[in-house]
Structures are given as C-alpha cells and as structure tokens.
Amino acid sequence: MRGFHRRPARVAAVVTAALLALSACSSGSDDKAKADPPPSPAASVDAPDPQSSPEAAPSPSASKGPVLPDAKITPATGSFTKAQKKFLEGRVPASMDPAAVLQTGDESCQRLARTAKRDKDAAVGAIIAGDIPDAADVVEHLCPEQKPLVTAASKGFPDGTKNRPAAGTYRALTTDPACSWRAVGSGGKVLASGPAAGADGTVKAKVPAGTKEFTSTGCYAWLPA
Template structure:
C-alpha cells in the first residue's frame, strides 16, 4: 500500500465496486461481462478474487471477449483494442447502429462479417479481425 493511502478506504472502494458489479450481474449477466471486458486490469482481477469471488465466472468469460479494435488471431484479446482474439463464435453486447465486425484472411479477403445483430463465427483461416461501433464481443 503506498504511503499516505488509507487501507480501509481502499477496501471500502473495492467493496463498493463489487456491490455495483453484483447489481449489474443481477440485472443482466452479459452486461457485467461486457463491463469487465472494458475495464479489467490486474488490480480489478485481484480485487474480484479477494472481495467478490462470485464474479469469477464473469471474469473468466470477460478474458475470452474483446472490445472494438483491430486484432490478429491468437489466444486472447488485449483490452486496449489491439492484440489477438481466438477463433470461435461471438456475440456483441448492446452494439450501436454502426456496429461492424469483419474477419479477413491473410490476403485481405473477407471471411465473415457482422453488424452485431446475431452471433458471428471467426473462422479458421482468419488472420485479422476489425471491430468498430460494437463496443464488446462476448463468446457465444
């Protein structure tokens, strides 16, 4: 704990964040996964493990999702809109009217497209995925 920081205040903030995430989960389980895709960092992972372990399944699901950005195909998405995504089926949570996801092969040919209104499969042979206006993609 950095000097001058009250550990009780940090604990209270963490407990409040857990309560907020639990409330979102109760209202819409996919919404909390989407929120974790957007906001998860090392501190959040540690806080969930220590303070709200009931959110662990949603945290695992969030690690398999991705946000808008440009990605290569690999194991897991980075949360900063770059990195890689895994092959598989995804669904957009609360996409905008301008949502567009396109999966390209190595030659730049389109293999799959989605406007977020239904699940999309990132197929074998995909080299690059680009998503705009979709916010977050969860595994379907």
C-alpha cells in the same frame, strides 16, 4: 408639495435599479445555461455514487509510485481481514489511507453485483472492456462470489482489434446498431464482415479459419456464441 414631487423621482430610481438587477440575473442564467451542457446518458454499467466515493481514492490498480510496506497496511481503527490485506499489498500509495483504497475495491464489487442482478451480460462485458479495473484481483480477494463473471469474461475480448482469433461464432454484448466488424486474412483480404443482427438485435460475427485480424467498432465486447 415639494416633498410630494420628490417621492416619485425616488420611486422611479428604485424601480429602475431593480429592473437592471433582474436583467443582469437573467443574463447570467442564460450564460450559465449555454456554458453547462446537459449531462450525458448514464452508462449501462452501474456507476459509483460520487457522494460515497472519496475524491482522492485511487484505482484498485497497483500503485506505480512509493507504496506502504505490508507491515504498515493497517486501518486507523479495527483491523483488516487476511483477504483485504492481501488485496491491499502493493496498492496503497505511501501518503494514502489504506481504507480509501479498500473502499474503491469494495465499490467495484458492489457495481458488479448490482449490474449482474439486472443484466449478467452487461457485468461480464464491463470486465472484458476494462470498465471494472483489476476485476480479477478485486473479485478474488473481496467478492469471490462473483468469480463466475470473471470466468465468463476470460473467454471474450474487447471491442477493437483482436489478432489471430479462434475461428467460430461470436456475439457482441451490445444491441447498438452502429456495431460493425470485419475479419481479415493474409494479404489484407477481407474474409467476412458485418453486422449481422439477429431477431433480438444481438450482433453475431462468424470468424472464418485463417483470420489474422478481427476488428470491430461500437461493439463493446465479444463472447463465443
């Protein structure tokens, strides 16, 4: 009988400990849910796959620090093509594997191709807005088939402030209803402003002659209409 009375006490102790553990786990999960907000929506431009991109891979932009001499830009195995080596000149940090820098450029080409396949305007806008760093150099050396995108982008300008724009009609490469703009002339006089959205939701801006400054917000990029 003595053992019979002790067993419930031990069982109660085990149950109590288990309940305390479950409570602690639940509290930890709640705290983590509060600390980790939900991810933001994906951008319209194709983002690189974080699993395939080396963490230390630099931007395709030319390196600002010490770089490998051209003669030492060689892969661990195989060889670079003439175009690949030309792209890498002046871009490989002294302590970096040239192949990692080349991979970053190749991924920019892949992003452009995938985005243009879905929406050419989005790809052109990404170049204008600077979402594809050094797009002109990347395309020239690594994916010349994308040159029409660079050519189209050269005619536009990014969201923000454009000094002395050519008079004419421009279209924003977005359908965001928050897109707004204004054209200012001498003495700060507002000559025109918008948005003026078309039936398809595209915002167009008619920039008058004599515009000294064109300013836009939330419009991503502009191209001649």
